Structures are given as structure tokens and as C-alpha cells.
Amino acid sequence: MTIEIDHITKRFGTFRALDDVSLDLPRGELVALLGPSGCGKTTLLRIIAGLENADTGRILLDGNDATDKHVRERHVGFVFQHYALFRHMSVFENVAFGLRVKPRKVRPAEAEIRRRVMELLDLVQLSWLKDRFPAQLSGGQRQRIALARALAVEPQVLLLDEPFGALDAKVRKELRRWLRRLHDELHISSIFVTHDQEEALEVADRIVLMNRGRIEQIGNPRQIYEEPSTSFAYSFIGNVNAFRGRVEGSNVRIGSDLLPHARTDLAEGEPVVAYARPHDTEIVSDGPEAAGVAARVNRVLTNGSVSRVELIANGPERDGAKDYFEVEVGAEELSRLGLANGQRVRLQSRRLSLFPDHQQGRSS
Amino acid sequence: MARVHRVLPGFGLSLGYTLAYLSLVILIPLSAVFIKTATMDFDRFWSVVTSDRVVASYKLSFGMSLLAAAINVVFGLLLAWSIVRYSFPGKKIIDALVDLPFALPTAVAGIALTALYAPNGWLGQLFEPLGIKIAFGPWGVLVALVFIGLPFVVRTVQPILEDFEVEFEEAATSLGASRWQTVRMVVFPAILPALLTGFALAFARAVGEYGSVIFIAGNIPYVSEITPLMIITRLEEFDYQGATAIASVMLIVSFVLLLLINLLQGWTARSNRRNA
Numbered sequence: 001m002t003i004e005i006d007h008i009t010k011r012f013g014t015f016r017a018l019d020d021v022s023l024d025l026p027r028g029e030l031v032a033l034l035g036p037s038g039c040g041k042t043t044l045l046r047i048i049a050g051l052e053n054a055d056t057g058r059i060l061l062d063g064n065d066a067t068d069k070h071v072r073e074r075h076v077g078f079v080f081q082h083y084a085l086f087r088h089m090s091v092f093e094n095v096a097f098g099l100r101v102k103p104r105k106v107r108p109a110e111a112e113i114r115r116r117v118m119e120l121l122d123l124v125q126l127s128w129l130k131d132r133f134p135a136q137l138s139g140g141q142r143q144r145i146a147l148a149r150a151l152a153v154e155p156q157v158l159l160l161d162e163p164f165g166a167l168d169a170k171v172r173k174e175l176r177r178w179l180r181r182l183h184d185e186l187h188i189s190s191i192f193v194t195h196d197q198e199e200a201l202e203v204a205d206r207i208v209l210m211n212r213g214r215i216e217q218i219g220n221p222r223q224i225y226e227e228p229s230t231s232f233a234y235s236f237i238g239n240v241n242a243f244r245g246r247v248e249g250s251n252v253r254i255g256s257d258l259l260p261h262a263r264t265d266l267a268e269g270e271p272v273v274a275y276a277r278p279h280d281t282e283i284v285s286d287g288p289e290a291a292g293v294a295a296r297v298n299r300v301l302t303n304g305s306v307s308r309v310e311l312i313a314n315g316p317e318r319d320g321a322k323d324y325f326e327v328e329v330g331a332e333e334l335s336r337l338g339l340a341n342g343q344r345v346r347l348q349s350r351r352l353s354l355f356p357d358h359q360q361g362r363s364s
Numbered sequence: 365m366a367r368v369h370r371v372l373p374g375f376g377l378s379l380g381y382t383l384a385y386l387s388l389v390i391l392i393p394l395s396a397v398f399i400k401t402a403t404m405d406f407d408r409f410w411s412v413v414t415s416d417r418v419v420a421s422y423k424l425s426f427g428m429s430l431l432a433a434a435i436n437v438v439f440g441l442l443l444a445w446s447i448v449r450y451s452f453p454g455k456k457i458i459d460a461l462v463d464l465p466f467a468l469p470t471a472v473a474g475i476a477l478t479a480l481y482a483p484n485g486w487l488g489q490l491f492e493p494l495g496i497k498i499a500f501g502p503w504g505v506l507v508a509l510v511f512i513g514l515p516f517v518v519r520t521v522q523p524i525l526e527d528f529e530v531e532f533e534e535a536a537t538s539l540g541a542s543r544w545q546t547v548r549m550v551v552f553p554a555i556l557p558a559l560l561t562g563f564a565l566a567f568a569r570a571v572g573e574y575g576s577v578i579f580i581a582g583n584i585p586y587v588s589e590i591t592p593l594m595i596i597t598r599l600e601e602f603d604y605q606g607a608t609a610i611a612s613v614m615l616i617v618s619f620v621l622l623l624l625i626n627l628l629q630g631w632t633a634r635s636n637r638r639n640a
Binding site for chain 1: 529532534535536537538539540541542545549550
């Protein structure tokens with residue numbers, strides 16, 4: 001099913017959960033709605049499902065206006081973070097529920113229900129648990145049963161709200177891979193909500209990055225990671241070093257330090273924030289005329305072939321805390337630099353991304 | 365003999381304390397009823413407890429108590445549902461009002477209800493032309509028992525409903541269940557044990573109720589006399605044996621009914637959460 005979200009706005013009291021959100025999703029993709037908590041991603045998912053109503057805007061499913069359609073008529077499968085399995089029903093009855101509540105005319109015969117449920121339990125590889133009750137299952141098993149239950153009604157789209165949020169790290173990783181495989185088998189249009197960037201980057205075909213009720217960036221995982229298009233996207237995805245300063249010619253002035261940049265479209269004196277990934281950041285030795293941001297080595301964490309160097313900014317404190325930087329260096333590079341704790345160095349970047357800094361702009 | 369190690373200490377102490385307390389507060393006073401009853405010979409006992417007037421009072425007391433508890437289950441559930449699920453102005457006040465039948469002296473409740481439902485009362489005069497007499501008759505008993513039993517159902521169901529996540533209903537709806545199917549197949553099984561507990565409590569309270577009923581029932585022999593009144597009547601005649609005889613019948617019947625309800629409740633709770 002294609003999903004078209006057309007200028008959706010939703011307020012809770014004075015809080016703007018979704019602010020004029022528009023989004024087109026093609027058929028058959030596994031899409032992640034990614035963002036920090038409170039960014040509106042779950043609200044958007046619930047509006048698509050019909051569990052919540054938008055204040056303004058429309059939802060189109062397969063080109064048909066579904067804005068005023070009831071959840072029951074939308075043919076969506078919804079999977080909840082806390083599974084919402086019916087406690088008084090066995091695993092089998094949970095999965096059969098969607099078939100049993102069908103109107104008498106279209107309800108499959110008992111034998112057919114039995115066949116379909118067993119098929120789904122085989123699909124989630126849990127047919128041996130059919131007579132158990134939800135309380136007797138592990139978290140991962142419960143979520144797989146919840147998924148089987150949602151698939152029983154043959155939904156046109158599968159919506160998953162933080163499906164792995166309540167599970168421990170190892171099970172989460174397994175289920176992630178399993179969900180990806182399942183999607184490759186079924187090709188059902190799916191949207192899942194997550195605040196875990198790793199999860200989104202690993203599983204999704206496409207990521208919708210959200211912040212404060214708005215969409216920041218849409219793209220495949222590679223684009224989201226390597227070409228963040230907004231300041232928020234840069235700081236939310238992956239580790240990043242942020243340098244806040246003002247444009248001064250072909251440099252950014254950060255306190256008394258200068259950091260060269262390649263942008264030509266920025267006004268002189270404009271407050272900017274410059275981002276550099278740890279692996280794109282370089283440590284150079286300190287000197288009176290050296291370019292780069294002055295910092296002091298705090299710790300060197302050696303972990304396999306790549307070491308992480310943690311540094312503290314020399315500049316003044318911001319919000320009562322010193323800025324921390326992180327640089328990834330190879331083993332050879334590390335021995336060449338011969339870093340000692342407390343040593344003064346400078347940081348430069350091979351790849352610096354600049355964004356206007358509204359935060360800084362407001363305060364000055 | 366292998367020693368049994370318990371993780372939680374104090375099993376002996378707590379069991380001993382429980383039994384001693386239960387004996388002191390419930391078993392000893394109640395056994396006094398049976399001891400006193402035992403001083404009469406069986407023929408007289410039988411003639412007292414099966415006299416027509418007393419039998420009529422059993423029927424009224426237990427019948428109306430069961431009916432009142434059943435009515436309270438329906439409307440108590442609705443009330444609890446409204447309080448838990450919706451927010452509306454005055455909700456806190458309604459929530460507090462529910463407990464009022466607990467606190468009100470039962471005589472006050474009886475007099476107030478009588479004034480309301482008497483043939484010339486506010487509500488009674490509406491029923492009068494229809495030929496329905498509420499106060500001073502069996503239906504008056506029912507009204508009083510419904511009044512005093514309501515909080516028991518509301519207060520037992522309310523916490524269960526509060527704990528019942530909306531997610532379960534959303535899940536059922538998204539799977540295509542109608543509202544009615546959701547309530548019947550998902551919500552109702554979850555609150556059934558609490559409803560049964562509320563029913564048992566409301567019933568038990570109704571059977572023992574005296575103060576409010578006396579004012580509204582009219583106390584017409586064979587028609588609107590409750591069993592507790594029969595006991596009081598015997599006492600006023602200084603027929604202590606007769607009073608305890610009727611009381612012991614009442615105790616036994618109540619105990620059997622409550623035991624049955626508790627067994628049923630335990631069974632539904634178990635089938636609800638097998639090994640949870």
C-alpha cells in the first residue's frame with residue numbers, strides 16, 4: 001500500500017506534536033520513523049493507523065482518502081511496544097483473534113482458521129508454543145506472536161511502535177535481523193518507530209528523521225548517515241564533534257582559534273556550528289601559528305585497530321561544562337602522534353559541515 | 365526428616381497470628397451463636413427456622429440481596445467505567461459520592477430513601493399512578509440494598525479498570541473487532557474476577573443490612589420482613605434461642621453462597637492468567 005501523509009498537524013493542548021508534516025511512502029518498503037522521544041513519531045504512526053485523529057491534514061492509503069476511516073476499515077496491522085497480547089487467551093487464540101471477529105459472512109471456517117494460524121506461527125517459528133499463555137513467553141517471543149497476530153488479518157500495511165524497545169540488547173539485535181528477513185519474504189509495506197539510530201540504519205530501506213513535530217530529512221540509511229542535511233540530523237545520527245563559532249573569511253573563528261572551511265555562501269560574522277565526525281577529525285601538534293581548535297588530550301581508549309581519543313576543549317565553558325571532542329585514529333597514526341594525557345594539541349577536519357547556528361544567534 | 369527452608373521468614377508466626385486473630389474476632393463470637401442454638405432441641409429448632417413467616421423472610425432477604433448485588437454489578441461497572449475512562453466536570457465529586465453509602469448512618473439512608481419513595485415523596489409519586497408501590501413493600505427493600513451495596517462494586521472494579529491498558533482495546537480494534545466484540549472478548553474477561561468480588565461483597569453487605577431497610581420496608585409480615593428483623597423480633601420477646609436459631613441458618617446460607625462466589629472468582633482469575 002502506498003501511504004501519503006498530507007499536511008498533518010496535531011496538537012495536544014498547547015504542545016504541537018506534529019507540525020504540518022507531509023510524507024509520501026511507496027509500496028513495499030520498510031520505513032523507519034526515527035527521532036528523539038517527543039518528536040511526534042509515535043503520534044504520526046498512530047494517526048496513520050487511525051488510533052489518533054489529526055487536527056488538520058489528510059491520510060491517503062493507496063490514493064484513497066482514509067482520514068475519516070475507522071481503524072477497523074484501514075486494513076493496518078499494528079504492533080505495540082508492550083505487545084498488548086490478550087492475557088486470558090492462548091497464543092493460538094491470540095493469533096486467531098483477528099479471524100474470529102470477522103463478520104459471520106466472511107469469517108473463515110474453523111479448519112481454515114486453524115490452518116492459517118498454524119501457518120503464521122510457523123512463519124514466526126513459534127508453532128510449538130501455541131498452547132502457552134502470554135505470561136509464559138519471553139519478551140522476544142511475545143513480540144513475534146504480536147506480529148503474527150497482526151499479520152493474521154492480512155493487513156495492507158504493518159505499523160510497529162517501538163517494536164523492540166522493551167527487549168534487552170541481544171534479543172533486540174536478533175529480532176531486528178529477523179524482521180528484516182521477514183520483510184524481504186513478505187514485502188508488506190511497513191513502518192516502524194524507533195529512537196535507536198542503529199536500529200533504523202541497520203533495518204530500514206528508508207529513514208524518516210523527525211524532530212519537534214517536523215521531518216528533518218528523508219533518505220536511505222547511507223544518505224542519512226553520510227549526508228546529513230540539517231544541523232539536527234548531523235548531531236542526532238552517529239558521534240559528532242561540534243564547533244560553535246562565527247564565519248571569518250574562509251575560516252570559522254572559535255574563540256581565538258581558526259578552523260578552515262570550504263563554504264563560500266556564508267555571510268561574514270554569521271554564527272555557525274561546524275560538525276565533523278570523529279573519523280574525519282585530525283589531531284595535529286600544537287604551535288603558535290597552527291590552525292585548528294586547541295584542545296587537551298583527556299584519555300586514549302584503545303579498542304582493537306582503531307583508538308578513540310577523548311579531548312577537552314581549551315575554550316571557555318558553555319552551559320557550565322567544557323566541550324568534549326572525540327577523534328578516531330588508527331594504530332599507526334596513534335604511535336606517530338605519541339599522545340600523552342594532558343598534552344595540548346589542535347583539531348582539524350578533512351570534512352567539515354557548516355550550519356547556521358540559531359542557538360548561538362539567539363543568545364547573542 | 366528434611367528441613368524445609370523458606371525464603372520468606374515468619375510463616376509460623378504469621379499463620380499463628382492469623383488464626384488467633386480470626387478466632388478472636390470472628391470464630392468465637394459466631395460459635396457462640398451455634399452454642400446457644402444447640403441448647404434447644406431439634407424439633408423446636410426446626411419449627412422456628414421453618415415457620416412460614418421466617419421462610420418468607422429468607423426468600424425476601426436472600427432474593428433481594430442477590431438481585432440488588434446483580435443490579436449493582438451492572439450499574440457499578442458503568443459508574444466505574446465512566447470515572448476511569450472519561451474526564452468530565454465534577455468527576456472528583458462523583459468519585460467521592462460513591463463512598464457516601466459507606467459513611468452514612470444506615471438509618472439516615474433509610475429515612476431519606478423512604479421520604480423519596482413514599483407514595484407522596486418526590487420519586488414515589490411518579491410511580492404511584494402506575495400502581496407501583498416502592499416504599500413500604502418488597503421493592504423498598506431492594507432500593508435500600510442497591511443503595512448500600514453500590515460502593516463495593518465500584519471500588520473493586522475501579523482499580524482493575526485503571527490498570528487495564530487502552531492498548532488492549534486498540535489492539536482488538538485494529539484487528540477488526542467491533543466495539544461490542546472488544547468489550548465482550550477482551551475487556552470483560554479481564555474484569556470478571558473483580559466483578560465477582562464486588563458482587564460477593566455487595567451481596568454480603570445486603571444480607572446483613574438492617575438499619576436502612578427497616579425504615580423503608582414497611583415490615584409487613586409475610587411480605588416485607590427481612591430475616592435480620594425476624595431475629596430482632598425474637599430478641600425483643602426475650603426468645604434468645606429462637607433468635608440464634610434463625611441467625612445460624614442465615615450464617616450457614618450466607619457462608620455457602622459466599623464460598624461458592626469465591627470459588628467461582630478464583631476459578632475465573634486462574635483461567636485469566638494461567639501461571640502468570
